[in-house]
Amino acid sequence: MEDMIYPLKDLLSTLGWLTAIVIVVWFYYRYKKLQEDQRTDLMMKALEKSDNPDEVLRNMQKPQKSLRERLVARAGWGWGLTIVGAILVLMPFVYGIVMVSNGGIWEDVFDDAGPFSFIGAVPFGIGLGFLLSYHAGKKMLKNND
Numbered sequence: 001m002e003d004m005i006y007p008l009k010d011l012l013s014t015l016g017w018l019t020a021i022v023i024v025v026w027f028y029y030r031y032k033k034l035q036e037d038q039r040t041d042l043m044m045k046a047l048e049k050s051d052n053p054d055e056v057l058r059n060m061q062k063p064q065k066s067l068r069e070r071l072v073a074r075a076g077w078g079w080g081l082t083i084v085g086a087i088l089v090l091m092p093f094v095y096g097i098v099m100v101s102n103g104g105i106w107e108d109v110f111d112d113a114g115p116f117s118f119i120g121a122v123p124f125g126i127g128l129g130f131l132l133s134y135h136a137g138k139k140m141l142k143n144n145d
Contacts, residue, residue: 067141074134081127088120 043060050056065073099108 067137071134071137071141074130074137078127078130078134081123082131083127085120085122085124085127088116089124091116091120 039060043056046056046060047053096104
C-alpha cells in the first residue's frame with residue numbers, strides 16, 4: 001500500500017501545480033477581456049454622443065510605443081531571461097562541486113538537481129532570441145536613420 005502512496009502523491013502534486021498555472025492564466029485573460037470590454041463600452045458611448053466620430057476614434061486609440069522603446073524592452077527581457085537561464089543551467093554543476101567535495105556522488109547530484117539544467121535551457125534560449133531580435137532591430141534602426 002505504501003508503494004502506491006508516493007506515486008499518487010507525486011501525481012497529485014503535479015496536477016495541483018498545473019491547475020494553479022491554468023487558474024492564473026485564466027484570471028489574467030479574464031482581466032484583459034474585462035478591460036477590453038470596458039474600453040469598447042466607453043468608446044461606443046462616446047461615439048453615440050459625438051458629432052465627429054473620427055476624432056473620437058483617434059483620441060481613444062492606445063498609444064503606440066516607439067521602435068526604440070520596444071527595443072529597450074526586448075533588451076531588458078533578453079538579458080533577464082538569459083541570466084536566469086544561465087543560473088539554472090549552472091546550478092547543478094555548482095551544487096555538484098559542493099556535494100562531491102563533501103564526499104557525495106555525482107549520480108546523486110544529478111538525481112537532485114539535474115532537471116534544473118533542462119528547465120534553465122528554456123529561458124536561456126528565449127533570452128538569447130530576444131537579444132538577437134534586439135541587435136537586428138538596432139541595425140535596422142541605424143540603417144533607417
